[in-house]
Amino acid sequence: MVPTPNPERRNERSRRATLAATIELIAARGYGKVTIEAIATQAGASKQTIYRWWPSKAALALEAINDYIGEAIDFPDTGDITTDLTTQISEVTDLLTGPIGTVFRGVIADAQSDPSVGAALRETIIEPRTRLCEARLAAAVAAGQLRADVPTRVMVEMLYSVVYYRLLFGTDELDPRKTPAFLEYVFTGLRPLPPRAEP
């Protein structure tokens, strides 16, 4: 590593080229087959410059993702939690179906062996978005649209974990069109539906 460089003097062109090269190469060859040397070459940067600003390929990929998806997209709030979650989960599913999905899978993979990657992953991606989602869910609870006795954090996990399960295990297709049905299952539960009251 390099001793505490000065961020003000950083070359922005080199930074952008490096992050772009990271996504391009990973999307094209797969995370595991991309080396830092290849990224450096593709970006027209030197390895030293990369190591000056990022400690690992995973850190690079993580920043590339964050740059790509931009500011923490505000959670939609139309007043109806079902509508809003459908929108949101579909968007996430869409995103993970494209090149970012490949990059993301690689970062999650590296996080399994490198705790600092796991921490960075949680801090820069998972937790901020989880908190936004929790806030929206809390509002829905307050509006009487959701149970008050289920921790919002657990709700978030119930809503999103299936997406990651499919992303990582490849057992089922990631398809935004499945979102509404899935949400209905989560909201209504798996118990048999009671007979509708007759009018």
Place this chain on the structure above:
Amino acid sequence: MVPTPNPERRNERSRRATLAATIELIAARGYGKVTIEAIATQAGASKQTIYRWWPSKAALALEAINDYIGEAIDFPDTGDITTDLTTQISEVTDLLTGPIGTVFRGVIADAQSDPSVGAALRETIIEPRTRLCEARLAAAVAAGQLRADVPTRVMVEMLYSVVYYRLLFGTDELDPRKTPAFLEYVFTGLRPLPPRAEP
């Protein structure tokens, strides 16, 4: 690789030592920091012998896991699906909290870059157990304990994906004691509970 070795002449002692070394080393140092050379040394085997029987570290780890957990544990069937799933999910959670969890996370990580690892993972671990679970769920559906209009495959994902989410992201503690409450959420759904009918 070596051209089709003869499994009958295989040295069982060497095989066991290798699988044991795999789990020990991965549990001790983490999946990513364990090399095949280290496993060979620890097992008193030669690298050649390992490559003769396993194509990759992930394949080795996968077989080590399967050997460790033994026969596909039959899904319990007490007649009550809640009881049975509580038992089963708690057991899985327990397992993934120990050394096998570390090995498993490594295999999942490698599966993200190597499709053949993904396939092997699904075929030897995920799918067989998923099918057992689906069968039990189908029985519960038939017994009127679960909705008939939700694919059992989706039910399995809803029940287990949260465990893997926590395992891989480390956002929440893996704790078997949380299983009953979680099951209640999944079965009853997140909508507010209707007021109990007065007696």
Place this chain on the structure above:
Amino acid sequence: MVPTPNPERRNERSRRATLAATIELIAARGYGKVTIEAIATQAGASKQTIYRWWPSKAALALEAINDYIGEAIDFPDTGDITTDLTTQISEVTDLLTGPIGTVFRGVIADAQSDPSVGAALRETIIEPRTRLCEARLAAAVAAGQLRADVPTRVMVEMLYSVVYYRLLFGTDELDPRKTPAFLEYVFTGLRPLPPRAEP
């Protein structure tokens, strides 16, 4: 470095190719412009293999020289020290005019910064040949052809240092035809010659 490899299992073909590549490349590009990577590539060897057997480029070059010039050429002994030294010094001059000269200059250069190279240079090249020369000079002293009050080691230095001076500084041409005159100067000294006795 690699932990004490077993010389018996060494690949002789690889060793020869590496030493040959060393001389070829240094002769073609100059010592300083040759990298170990280039030698490895040219020899069809891997860097690791080179580092397994040689600690540095200089060590490689030194062994290449020794292999090239073969066994310590016995010092000639015709009975006449002038004849023998003429032969010997001319041969050394010839050798240093060719590719070996370039390699040799590089090793001497590295010896200035790396004491272990200096030691190896003395032990494998300088000292063995110095001792052979001293032995021949001692015989000449015993035969009354040379002064007995000058240490043979100093004689060796007086006889050979000019060759290295010219090799390293490039102040004067290295030309074997200059050897007889030079020897006459060293043997007779720089003082004016006394007038010959008339017959």
Place this chain on the structure above:
Amino acid sequence: MVPTPNPERRNERSRRATLAATIELIAARGYGKVTIEAIATQAGASKQTIYRWWPSKAALALEAINDYIGEAIDFPDTGDITTDLTTQISEVTDLLTGPIGTVFRGVIADAQSDPSVGAALRETIIEPRTRLCEARLAAAVAAGQLRADVPTRVMVEMLYSVVYYRLLFGTDELDPRKTPAFLEYVFTGLRPLPPRAEP
């Protein structure tokens, strides 16, 4: 390199500090272990400034040597060539025993790979001093103290090459007290001394 800087605006303090740092660091760590970056840091100069005025570490070292030893010391002329050479060679030996010796060895080393360093070395150090020495030797020849049929350039080499041989190979100690005996060998030659005429 920078296109022809204006020497008049040069910062003399920076120049001195750089040359001083060069000698200090090389004396302390050895020529090969000193980098231009280290010299810049030690001198409180920037790398750019160093590259503006010197093309290489060797050029820097060469100028440092020349600054250190000051004006080309005039060759002494007492009328007796033996006395004068003893003085001169002893001084050179003394100089090369100290820090300048280490710097000098480094420059000679670099000259083996970089012809421009060799040229600079000859032009700024070797040749000027050689010419002074040749002039003194020519005077001695004219005075009948030395042979007229030996080129003075060869005499210079015979007188000084042994010093460099010992400096570069480290085969023998550089000791000014050995100078008189050595001179006697060179002047009288290695042939056995004829019996002194009886009085």
Place this chain on the structure above:
DNA sequence: CCTTAAGCGAGACGGTACGTCCAGTCTTTTA
């Protein structure tokens, strides 16, 4: 019983990428 062919431990090999270091250039700021 004795060959013989396979699996085995050992470890050297060609390769690839690692993360570091320094050369030499370029840019920004200060005096």
Place this chain on the structure above:
DNA sequence: TAAAAGACTGGACGTACCGTCTCGCTTAAGG
């Protein structure tokens, strides 16, 4: 406009593993 500071490209360094390859040694089977 020189100089200090230091980020930059480029490229070699020496290391670590990969997956392949010989090499003897052991071991079980078949002639």
